[in-house]
Amino acid sequence: MRRKSLEKDACPVARSLEAVGDAWSVLIVREAFAGKRRFGEFERSLRVAKNILAVRLRKLVARGVLEQVPASDGSVHQEYMLTEKGRGLYLVLMAIRQWGEGCGGKTESVLIDRRDRKPVKPLAFHAHDGRELGPGGMELVPASDA
């Protein structure tokens, strides 16, 4: 069964998932952040079948997450680069990462601040005055009430 498109859904979570709502797409974006640009690079690092990769890349381009550009070395290859919209997924990837770390399993890398080389604080919500907020301290309300 084909799912109805979520592209015009009122909920921003649903709209986002229309662009990157499956494991492969998110992993392709992760590889793009790690500097991968070519079809063959994605294929090797993800060990994904060509047809699956081709479909996902096409969708990520259609949704404006990646863009196709001529190869940086002047060869005939096409390369895929994150658009500005795509780079906005950094926070999503890091939130997924943080959740994965919190669920146990070994952690092989740490996110650090380039300036002082210290680990960054865990991602959290803050009130306008800087107080840290947990899920229980927040509420989603209609935009007209805020």
Add this chain to the structure above:
Amino acid sequence: MRRKSLEKDACPVARSLEAVGDAWSVLIVREAFAGKRRFGEFERSLRVAKNILAVRLRKLVARGVLEQVPASDGSVHQEYMLTEKGRGLYLVLMAIRQWGEGCGGKTESVLIDRRDRKPVKPLAFHAHDGRELGPGGMELVPASDA
């Protein structure tokens, strides 16, 4: 083609996606945060086919995101509730939401601080001393170096 399991992958992004790596699973979690508990409630609010919903719920339970509990009204129904691990997905959902909002489209709800009813700050990384950090200010390094 069946994808290799990512459950034991070294990368916490990949491990997380094994639990909630598709649009339906994330939307089920969104509905659970909104208070939905029963099969029929998820089915109606997501307009999803019974077989798809059943598979996703089973997977979310197997991965420890949801747990099955007897119905709160004492009826024979089973209910699905977020586990502690599942509630940890709040930040992931909100990061996805924030990305969706940044990509345009109308926003019908706003996340506010319950205490002062003001919108919360956009989610962002902070250094140990409180400086806000963009993607360019951070780096993933091997855990042994940090």
